[in-house]
Amino acid sequence: MSTITQTVQPSQGQPALSTVVLRSWKAAIALSIFAVLGLLIFVLLGVDTQGQVSTFRLSQSRDLIQLPDLVLPTFVTAVVSSILLFAMAAWSIWITTHSRKVPLWLVVVFAVVFMIGFLTWAAAGSTIPVPGLFVGTITLSVPLIFGALGGVISERSGVVNVAIEGQLLAGAFSSAVVASITGNPYLGLVAAAIAGVLVSFVLAAFSIKYLVDQVIVGVVLNVLVIGLTSFFFSQLLSPNAAALNTPERFPRINIPLLSEIPILGPALFRQTFIVYFMYVAVAVIYFGLFHTKWGLRLRSVGEHPKAADTVGINVNGTRFWNVSLAGAIVGFGGAYFTLGSVGAFNKEMTAGLGFIALAAVIFGRWDPLKATLAALLFGFASNLQNVLSIIGSPVPSEFMLMLPYVVTIFAVAGLVGRSRPPAADGKPYIK
């Protein structure tokens, strides 16, 4: 994959060793493959779409500003996007032969063009509601984002959090019960956070105090939480559904002006309290992690715990409380199931989303913003499948559902770029 091209001598007096420029063909090869794939799907498979049009509805009926539908001739768009894809792939090859790195923006533009080509092809002769696509994306992403944020905090402090699934489920369960009993969704949210923290306590105690392998504790905790919530659901919640499993849900709050932004407004600003809370959480955690004392110390115990210890930071204490904090954050995500989207607790209702959140943490390279974007991407892929199955897509829905997982495998296999976890992630600290 790599070839040595030239050596670069360091300038006078510079301490670094001379370096060698290695060409990496990964990006160029990946883009070329997808360009060919695009040609095959959009153009060759889409020959019979000649003369058809694909319609993108850009506004919902109740929007203040009504945008006209975007109507694209299916086949022409397919051909144009395919040409663009090949042009970008060719350019990436040219860049690589000149020993430079393929810029990230090129990959992003490539992905967007590919998506446009794909959607146009998939929507031949029918209509895709674009605002609805985004609304659904947010809905499906909220628990993923909370889960990923919790994962980022926990892993940045050096504790691998495989128990996200369990924390989500515990949060969903307790928020449903508390919100049903008290009739107050805000109390339900608090209960969800507490439940997440309790799961975290077990994770922290076993991994920090008893030095049990963190991945194992996480996996076993997931089983424990599934068992407990299912047991209580069968024993208590289903016989007393009216009293215990009919939570008061958060009302929808439309933010004036912002909610009328075309296309994105409805998705971002016609949401419930918990979604707005999530926006704040993302911003606060990003700022906190990289610009405050809390974040500096948190990252130091995850990178080099001994160094942190020698400057007087209590490594295990820092880890313990941050893993707990992570549990609370994931718990909020769990509450979204029962207080936001679904409206009642059900057995194993998180359905493996905790693991996708974990994937988002890795795909997002342990960065809260990138992890959020990764979670949105996964939410988008799942929702795209929903939308396409409604309009009758030519792709079997199972293959769309597979997409986030396949993308993650490619990501960890390094095709998207090497991701470097916190150096001490998963390693207990023993003096």
Place this chain on the structure above:
Amino acid sequence: MSDSTRPPAEPAGAVAAPADHPDAPRGQDAGSERWSQAMRDIVGGSAAISVLAVFLALVVGAILIALTDEPVQKASGYLFARPGDMFAAVWDSVSGAYSALFQGSIYNFRRPGFAAGIRPLTETLTFATPLIAAGLGVGLAFRVGMFNIGGRGQMLIAAASAGWVAFAVDLPAGIHLIVAVLAGLVGGALWGGIVGLLKARTGAHEVIVTIMLNFVALYLVSYLLRTPGLLQEPGSSNPQTPPMKPTAVFPDLLGPTYNLHAGFLTVVAATVFVWWLLSRSNLGFQFRAVGENPNAARVAGINVQSVYVSAMLISGGLVGLAGINQVLGTVTTGFGAGIDANIGFDAITVALLGRSRPWGIFFAGVLFGAFKAGGFSMQAAEGVPIDIVLVVQSLIVLFIAAPPLVRAIFRLPTPGTKPRSRPTVVKKEVTAG
């Protein structure tokens, strides 16, 4: 500085827990050693901890059962007036549940005669069969320092491969069964092998890859199951396969009145195979070397990459054997996407309880098989949801993983030597620093 130029240290992953090593002297007599090894796994060394862990988990289960039992709740309403009622109600609910658990898993005293009374035990072995197979796969991966959470995916692919051969191909009896089993083994092995290959070639962490491949396999098999001409039963619209042909089904071991089938023998054979592989073969020597210290293994000329691949192939094949047993032994009337029955995850707890030793896994699988068999009869007889079994199982593993906690609860003295997993953990930390 020199650290940055060295090969990257092994990701910590699941190395810590399976790292404990039997320190017992290795006898020269192979036959007796095998069994003494097995006995040590179950009763030796940390036997007390294991028993106490099971006991503790059952106590917690009892508390949950009592707390959620309606008669107990009613009696607690007048606890101070008639405390005896409360205790009687607690006793009723707990003893009722646990005796149902026992009678559903080992021996049913209400049935006449030994042949009928022992039926629950054969049920236990039937449930244990796939658990042991998958547990062996997970345990083997542990010994190589890898965490195979991909049991679901490997089982599904193996079940689909074996199942397809079993219902769609016509072959003479016997040969048909063998071909179906082989197809399943290959399917599971390949699905596991992908993980090993990705880890070896790109360093992709197997925990993430196996989790992701579980979902990929689930959707892939779901697609196959609902697509006519692939796995779906002709003429049906359900996402389910047709029944397996009788020529490809494991024969009953004890006659038609018992569910126990010859798949159990394949699992016994697999246990012996894994024992031989790990403690007698040079491949197993390399597996263990890589699992304990991949750096030293690499320097000693062991091809760590190919060890990862071959270990995951074998691990996937063993987990696949669980899927094969499901479709060719337990559910022969056609299967859907739920055929893995969560065994892939249960297998992790089985492997942990068995401390990644073949015979330890065998007996851990039997124990958890008993929980499953008994759990169903407990649910039927006493109305206690079977989910309590999950709680008890996970608690057992948590307690066993943390001996100091169990010792603290029972106020046992701390043994003079530290638990053997400690030094490994310390070593990892040193590497990190």
Place this chain on the structure above:
Amino acid sequence: MKLELRGITKTFGALVANDHIDLTVEAGEIHALLGENGAGKSTLMNVLYGLYQADAGEIVLDGVVQKFAGPGDAMNAGIGMVHQHFMLIPVFTVAENVMLGHEETNVLGRLNLGAARKKVKEISDRFGFHIDPDALIEDLPVGVQQRVEIIKALSREARVLVFDEPTAVLTPQETDELMAIMRQLKEAGTSIVFITHKLREVREVADRITVIRRGKVVGEASPTATNTELASLMVGRAVELTVHKDEPKLGHEALVVRDLCVIDARHQLVVNHVSFEVQAGEVLVIAGVQGNGQTELIEALMGLQPRVTGTIELNGTSLRGLSVRKILDAGVGFVPEDRTEDGLVAAFTVAENLMLDRSTGAPFVKAGTLQRGFLADFAREKVTEFDIRTQGIDSLAGQLSGGNQQKVVLARELSRELHLLVATQPTRGLDVGSIEFVHKRIIATRDAGIPVIVVSTELDEVVGLADRIAVMYRGGIVGIVPGTTPRSVLGLMMTGEPAPGTEAVA
């Protein structure tokens, strides 16, 4: 500030690491703490720094008894430490590392990086360091990283500064600069504890010397004492600092390395166009300060580096690009630098470790099955031959002492038919008895007509073992000189200056 340690005792299980140690360091004094590896120096300093709690004894600063629950307390009391393995976070900047643990913040809790930068600048100007506060630690050379450690300690107004083996990673030139910095600190009234096992450095800079052995203070010495006096105090008996060996009986050119380059993961040329050859029956020592490409060069020889160019030929057969397995099979014996990490599997038995690199075929494996009886006989024989002190061949290798672990590695490598022996840092961290044993074995191998490469950073070992010496600096070989070359010339070569009149090396 005057530091007194009174009767410090620290035990780990049955091991007494510090046994009633008394130590007094006057204000403005450089006090050397001299001792062998494992003598208990680092434990003592970790007690002083609050990382360990002493079982008995007290720490007194300017007459006040201190109670340290953790490093934070020690730092607040004015104790600073420059650790042997730098306690810096590689992905943080210099300023972030310096501020960690006593961060200043602005409104909203935002880190005040400006103040930290100013502090770094100020201290670094005071000592003439040129350090960019925004540089990432992982991009800095080790010498500069050490200065960051010093700045870190000084930014907390440390008045007692502990240097734990600070010169291990420095060139002689950098070592001289460090000595100057120590003297400058001393002028400013800082008390300095200088931990080392290198005698020359002690005599150059210390005002007083305390020698500890096996956890006990065995005596004080003045800097005017001779090396031999200090060494015998440190070791407890008269020590021969030289290795006995006869003139080499040179044979053919066995190993020929031409134009070898190694490129690391960060695309740096860590081995830069290196050429040399080793003759049968000689010891070629590769000398140099740690981290100048020696490790990577050896890894390239052993097939452990992925990106290697150039040629490596052993007795006419090319080794470059072969797998480790093939290279071992070609008759190369290898004693790795880090024996616990790369040389042994700690959880394997002594016997299993003795067959670790022969797990693919005869004599230990037949038809895919381990030959356990043969292995047991072999292991018992080697345990006797190499005097490996163990309870039995079934003891775990991790339970052996460092010296015995190294004997296991040597026994394994020397019991194969060798055409080349490569030993890197073969005596690091060993007691004197084991060092002598290892050196004798290496010389015996040479005398058997086998070419030997030894990598060492210890000048004593270099001079003792070498028939010829290749000095590496920043990935290249500065020159290849005879084993009799004076230390002063070698020291100069380690800074990159070619020795006068040596063979020119590309």
